[in-house]
Amino acid sequence: MVQGMANWNTGQTQKWLQQYVDDWVAFYRKRTNDGDVASYIPALAQADPDDLGISIIGKSGMTVRSGDTDMSFTLQSISKVISFIVACMECGVSYMLDRVDVEPSGEAFNSIMHLEMQQVEKPFNPLINAGAITVGSILPGKTSDQRLEPIFQLLENMVGYRPKLNVDVYESERDSSMRNRAIGYYLLETGFLESDLNVTLETYFKQCSIEVTIDDLANIGMVLANDGMNIKTGEAIIPRQIARIAKVLMLTCGMYDASGKFATYVGIPAKSGVSGGIVAAVPPRVRDEPMPFTDGCGIGVYGPALGDEGNSIAGIRLLRHIANQWDLSIF
Ligand code: DON
Incomplete structure (x- = not known):
């Protein structure tokens, strides 16, 4: 567990978190070998199975990005x-x-x-x-x-x-x-x-087939985490009730027949696509000890090697690790 800082929203903290995430991405990149890129849509088969990238954007604007951060890929599901x-x-x-x-x-x-x-x-x-x-x-x-x-x-x-x-x-x-x-x-x-x-x-x-990046997914996650509000513009762009239903669906159905396991081990509303993208919406949480991103964050992941259920195999493991380290679960 990352510990020892009273305020997580400082430049020093960001450097710290960056180092952790860089290490975790390097570690979980090895797990891309356990999956395969989607080939039933021929254009998706051209993706590099070793790619893995993550973008985490917090409410304060604090951003941690690591790995293959500049890839474009399609939204799919x-x-x-x-x-x-x-x-x-x-x-x-x-x-x-x-x-x-x-x-x-x-x-x-x-x-x-x-x-x-x-x-x-x-x-x-x-x-x-x-x-x-x-x-x-x-x-x-x-x-x-x-x-x-x-x-x-x-x-x-x-x-x-x-x-x-x-x-x-x-x-x-x-x-x-x-x-x-x-x-x-x-x-x-x-x-x-x-x-x-x-x-x-x-x-x-x-x-x-709409093309996005992991930063786009992190921004989408941020809007959902904040019940439909775009924090950057201050605009309510999705009615709260609809944003909440969307998150319920992401949590219960977003990873298909792996949704129960994802909710158990990660505990964050998230949605995957067969191109290897995952969007995750981490709402604000109340925690006794200081933790990163307690005021919520959006996360975008790209890792085109998929597991049996059609979700990014290394991406899910990376998310699970970060969620456990930073206590991101909504439960
Ligand atoms: O319809 C399909 O099969 C694809 N366009 C989308 C499926 C998908 O992304 C499933 N997600 N993990």
């Missing part, structure tokens, strides 16, 4: 949090919760089987593919670009610039994603989709 928030803001929370549930599925993120086996009344949650595709069908707009516009706007309000679409990744996913098309047809048959399937799938593939 992290976009599902954003699209659900936008859909709630556009259509209302109760409208959305009538159409997508908030229960963990306990199955893989791209499972179709559970929809049929359990004869569900609505997809389990908006963070699995079936739920996110359903959300994409509800977003207002006739074209995929119209549906994506409020997603881009919210991201811009969170990260401070308008992120770009990675067209190569979008086309690669569009041309290879038979599984998502199958999920889409199943949702169409069962009456869950509210609009045209092709526009809906195009919306989904594009939202997954």
